[in-house]
Amino acid sequence: MTGRRRLGDWYAYLFIGPSLLGVVAFLLLPVVIVFALSLFRWELLSAPVFVGLDNYTRLAGDGEAWHSLWVTILYVLLCIPLQTVLALALALMLDRRIKGVRILRSLFVIPWMATPIVMGLVWDWIFDPRDGALNRALDLVGVTGPDWLSDPAWALPAVALVNVWQHTGYTMLFFLAGLQGIPKELYDASSTDGATPAQRFWKITLPLLNPTMFFVTVTNLIGAFQAFDTIFVMTDGGPGGGTDVINFRIFGTAFREFDFGYASTLSMLLFAVILLVTLAQVRFFGRRTTYDLS
Amino acid sequence: MTTPLRRTVLYAALAAGAFVSVFPYLLVVLTAFKTRRQLSTTEPWLPGLPPSTANLAEILGGDFPRFLLNTVVMTALLTLGQLVFTTFAAYAFARLRFRGRDVLFWLYVATMMVPSAVTVIPLFLIMRELEAVNTWYGLLAPYILGTPYGIFLMRQFFKSLPGGLEEAARIDGAGPLTILFRILLPLCRPAIGTLAIITVISSWNSFLWPLIITSGDETKVVTVAISALKVGIGVDRGLMMAGGLIALAPMVAIFIFFQKYIVRSVVLTGLK
Numbered sequence: 189m190t191g192r193r194r195l196g197d198w199y200a201y202l203f204i205g206p207s208l209l210g211v212v213a214f215l216l217l218p219v220v221i222v223f224a225l226s227l228f229r230w231e232l233l234s235a236p237v238f239v240g241l242d243n244y245t246r247l248a249g250d251g252e253a254w255h256s257l258w259v260t261i262l263y264v265l266l267c268i269p270l271q272t273v274l275a276l277a278l279a280l281m282l283d284r285r286i287k288g289v290r291i292l293r294s295l296f297v298i299p300w301m302a303t304p305i306v307m308g309l310v311w312d313w314i315f316d317p318r319d320g321a322l323n324r325a326l327d328l329v330g331v332t333g334p335d336w337l338s339d340p341a342w343a344l345p346a347v348a349l350v351n352v353w354q355h356t357g358y359t360m361l362f363f364l365a366g367l368q369g370i371p372k373e374l375y376d377a378s379s380t381d382g383a384t385p386a387q388r389f390w391k392i393t394l395p396l397l398n399p400t401m402f403f404v405t406v407t408n409l410i411g412a413f414q415a416f417d418t419i420f421v422m423t424d425g426g427p428g429g430g431t432d433v434i435n436f437r438i439f440g441t442a443f444r445e446f447d448f449g450y451a452s453t454l455s456m457l458l459f460a461v462i463l464l465v466t467l468a469q470v471r472f473f474g475r476r477t478t479y480d481l482s
Numbered sequence: 483m484t485t486p487l488r489r490t491v492l493y494a495a496l497a498a499g500a501f502v503s504v505f506p507y508l509l510v511v512l513t514a515f516k517t518r519r520q521l522s523t524t525e526p527w528l529p530g531l532p533p534s535t536a537n538l539a540e541i542l543g544g545d546f547p548r549f550l551l552n553t554v555v556m557t558a559l560l561t562l563g564q565l566v567f568t569t570f571a572a573y574a575f576a577r578l579r580f581r582g583r584d585v586l587f588w589l590y591v592a593t594m595m596v597p598s599a600v601t602v603i604p605l606f607l608i609m610r611e612l613e614a615v616n617t618w619y620g621l622l623a624p625y626i627l628g629t630p631y632g633i634f635l636m637r638q639f640f641k642s643l644p645g646g647l648e649e650a651a652r653i654d655g656a657g658p659l660t661i662l663f664r665i666l667l668p669l670c671r672p673a674i675g676t677l678a679i680i681t682v683i684s685s686w687n688s689f690l691w692p693l694i695i696t697s698g699d700e701t702k703v704v705t706v707a708i709s710a711l712k713v714g715i716g717v718d719r720g721l722m723m724a725g726g727l728i729a730l731a732p733m734v735a736i737f738i739f740f741q742k743y744i745v746r747s748v749v750l751t752g753l754k
Contacts, residue, residue: 197580197581199574199578199657199658199659200574200578200579200580200583200658201580203570203571203573203574203578203658204570204571204574204575204586206567206570206571206627206628207567207568207570207571207590207627207628207633208571208586209627210567210624210626210627210628210629211589211590211593211630213608214601214605214608214623214624214625214627215593215596215601215630216589216593217604217608218596218600218601218604218605218608219596219600219601219604221604221607221608222600222601222603222604225603225604225607278496278499281492281495281496282496286489286492286493292496292500294737294741295500295503295504296499296500296503297737297741297744298503298504298507298734298737299503299506300744301683301687301733301734301736301737301744302506302507302687302730302733303686303687303705303708303726303729303730303733304687304689305687305689305705305708305709305729306510306705306708306725306726306729306730307506309708309709309711309712309722309723309726310506310509310510310723310726311506312712313509313513313526313719313723314506314509314526319521319522319526320526321505321509321525321526321527324525324526324527325527353502353503353506357503361744361745361748362748364748365748365749410597413597413599414597414598414599416599416689416690417689417690420689420709421709421712435599438599438602438603439602439690439694442602442603442606443694448603448607451603452603452604455599455600455602455603456600458597458599458600459596459597459600462597463595466595
């Protein structure tokens, strides 16, 4: 029996071996390295110099880095509430048997597979002040549109809009699946009790969508905090640092200024922020009860 | 219940939303087939007549086909690796008993929390130590051994299969490999299809890692090549959109033919 068990063990280790190598070498080791490097000064050409917490002291007084963090938070706040509400509204509209519902669902999901680099360039052109589709359309109704991506007030909302455009439809799919999991009897019972549609939404639909809401906000937030591709091709962090999100600053510090130690410190900052936000969501959603209907 | 007026408003809202969803794709197609003159004389949302293939010819006449081939090779290898290694690992975690299983699985789940933005710098430095910068090895290695997220999804699916499936085969003396290939894998086709589609899309669209780890033409992929079109004086929108059209077309084709697998990726997360 034990011999057989041993053999089974070896099979299992063989099966998970390659993926375990990947997890250790390319996920765990990098986390260790990025933490260690945040304590060094290293420009790649000479040997790394241990500087203790110097990079963190520098970070504390680095106005540009905090500005980047602030821009990132604004970007997330522009993206997540809007795309979550839009996705939920779309799901509610499409969770019924109306003509063309399947095609409509497909059309809403199609932005999700777009190559972000390509769509960054497309939206860059839509936002072009003179020849872009948006300002041309505004011209038709007699409005002169701003120079979207060069205007400090508009650049960040503009790049955030691209993210909303890309992710709303796919998020809607999760809400649709969630809506279809809500037992219809609950709605029937509430109708007999004389509940209004608004009451039904707030008292039944939304609480029962809690697990879905948790999943989509956690994954979308983690994604939005790491925004990079569209900003790289649309604004290059500009105008005047207006779209200089933290991931973009990390990239620039490491691969344009070759300051790998400080870039690692910035990475630690991003890691900490994402962890904190995720933990806050776990607590927030954990406290609100979902009804166990099984 | 639904009045004609409400119905009209509903359809109008949905149609407007659908138009916004599709418009950027439309713009890619329209612009890719415009000459430079048509580009400056027509509205962006109108076609240039007659359509011109000059942009496509120009971009396909350069190094672009080579970068396209690189993207195809990268996507194929990453998807193959992900499917093979993820399936084996997920099978072991879901259906085999072995010492350390739960600890290892929690380790995997924990690493799902590590943002890719945080690992980019150390991965680059690891590849630099291994002298793998600007090589195929460096481009592929970090993502070819399967991702914790994929393993998590596949494990969920393996666990959802009835427990008695393997019993009869095991009594007949079948080993884990036979059980996996003869009994479980045929039942896993929907999950494997979904994992394949997700991996194809994310590999094809990937940008930051290829941008950092490759610099020469031998390993340059389409996304990096397209992003370079914006640099320099006098941005040629027609040429950029022609490149974009070539990059997007396979993804749209996948979407049209394998849509149900994409919808299933939502169900696979176990949220209903």
